[in-house]
Amino acid sequence: MPIPDDRLDRDPPPLCGIRVLDLTRVLAGPYCTMLLADLGAEVVKVERHEVGDDARHFGPFLPGGLSAYFASINRGKKSITLDLKQANDRDLFLRLVKQADVVVENFRAGTMASFGLPVEKLQEIQPQLIYASLSGFGHHGLDTDRAAYDIVIQALSGLMSITGAGPGQFVRVGTSISDILTGLFAAIAILAALRRREATGSGTVVDMAMLDCTVAALENAVSRFAVTGASPEPLGTRHPSITPFQSFRASDGSMVVAAGNQSLWRQLCTVLGCPTLVGDPRFATNDLRTQNCEELSKELNSRFGQHDIRHWLEQLSAAGVPSAPIRNVEEVVGDAHLASRGMLHEMDDGAGGRSVTAGSPFHLNGQPPQLADHCPALGEDTESVLNEWLG
Numbered sequence: 001m002p003i004p005d006d007r008l009d010r011d012p013p014p015l016c017g018i019r020v021l022d023l024t025r026v027l028a029g030p031y032c033t034m035l036l037a038d039l040g041a042e043v044v045k046v047e048r049h050e051v052g053d054d055a056r057h058f059g060p061f062l063p064g065g066l067s068a069y070f071a072s073i074n075r076g077k078k079s080i081t082l083d084l085k086q087a088n089d090r091d092l093f094l095r096l097v098k099q100a101d102v103v104v105e106n107f108r109a110g111t112m113a114s115f116g117l118p119v120e121k122l123q124e125i126q127p128q129l130i131y132a133s134l135s136g137f138g139h140h141g142l143d144t145d146r147a148a149y150d151i152v153i154q155a156l157s158g159l160m161s162i163t164g165a166g167p168g169q170f171v172r173v174g175t176s177i178s179d180i181l182t183g184l185f186a187a188i189a190i191l192a193a194l195r196r197r198e199a200t201g202s203g204t205v206v207d208m209a210m211l212d213c214t215v216a217a218l219e220n221a222v223s224r225f226a227v228t229g230a231s232p233e234p235l236g237t238r239h240p241s242i243t244p245f246q247s248f249r250a251s252d253g254s255m256v257v258a259a260g261n262q263s264l265w266r267q268l269c270t271v272l273g274c275p276t277l278v279g280d281p282r283f284a285t286n287d288l289r290t291q292n293c294e295e296l297s298k299e300l301n302s303r304f305g306q307h308d309i310r311h312w313l314e315q316l317s318a319a320g321v322p323s324a325p326i327r328n329v330e331e332v333v334g335d336a337h338l339a340s341r342g343m344l345h346e347m348d349d350g351a352g353g354r355s356v357t358a359g360s361p362f363h364l365n366g367q368p369p370q371l372a373d374h375c376p377a378l379g380e381d382t383e384s385v386l387n388e389w390l391g
Contacts, residue, residue: 013040029106031183037076064351076372078381138209150176157214164234
């Protein structure tokens with residue numbers, strides 16, 4: 001639901017007035033700056049002449065030639081083109097930095113210095129600048145010069161080692177989750193730095209490493225290793241310490257059930273018509289159910305297989321047991337609840353057509369942000385930005 005114009009006049013978005021120079025490309029950095037744009041910041045994307053962000057060349061492409069990949073993470077931004085290897089363009093960039101609140105880049109460590117634009121130089125020009133650098137391995141440590149892509153970080157972080165159907169069956173998480181996590185953590189750090197600047201007047205250098213961010217999101221895998229001495233392995237859909245908390249096979253497909261406490265376990269057994277399992281010494285407690293998970297899965301799958309998913313979802317919902325079908329993306333895009341929350345956002349494809357992307361999960365004062373339906377053509381805002389920012 002769009003926010004009425006009169007409400008926008010009274011209640012501007014929280015980052016209104018914040019200027020962001022965005023040197024990022026592909027995913028981690030653009031995802032971070034998209035969040036800032038969604039919250040009202042003016043994000044100016046600085047791209048290479050003629051080529052632009054690599055993501056502009058990733059398919060699938062909309063009928064007008066726009067990359068759907070690029071559109072999904074660059075809404076609401078402006079685009080200017082500069083070649084930071086050229087002295088004249090570097091001078092323009094430094095003049096823009098003087099007017100900026102935030103600079104975000106996701107080059108390999110040392111790249112900005114190689115352009116003659118080390119962070120110290122930018123801070124000298126703009127002492128209150130928040131400078132956020134997103135890289136694979138960070139700006140200090142042993143591996144700062146290594147290149148990284150999401151799949152490399154998923155492997156190095158241990159995330160891939162706990163994702164898959166079973167021991168030795170490792171798979172990549174289905175989205176570029178290391179990039180997205182880094183974008184999220186970076187956006188949080190930038191907001192914290194803006195708050196610190198309000199209090200102290202000082203700028204901040206934010207150093208975000210994809211490897212760090214992914215390790216930070218391993219949940220309890222690190223502590224499980226620390227306690228047991230055994231590296232966790234992939235468990236399919238099963239939870240490592242809560243049982244039953246996984247997928248089961250109904251007569252017409254798979255669904256998930258999460259009986260996360262003893263009360264829900266008893267309710268599940270009642271729905272399945274197997275109350276004797278509650279008193280079975282193999283399954284009396286959550287810890288015992290986890291130890292005997294293979295036997296329990298066989299018992300429960302034999303019962304789930306007697307009816308279809310719809311039957312079980314109705315019964316489990318009535319009993320208050322959390323459960324869900326395993327939906328595909330087409331089903332998600334057609335979800336009425338998500339539509340009512342503004343999570344299905346239409347974009348202008350630049351050729352008179354429309355495309356759907358994921359919306360923003362932010363809801364402030366009961367309203368989602370008013371999202372732009374446009375992502376910039378390469379360099380389309382160069383003249384207007386230079387005029388507005390530099391007079």
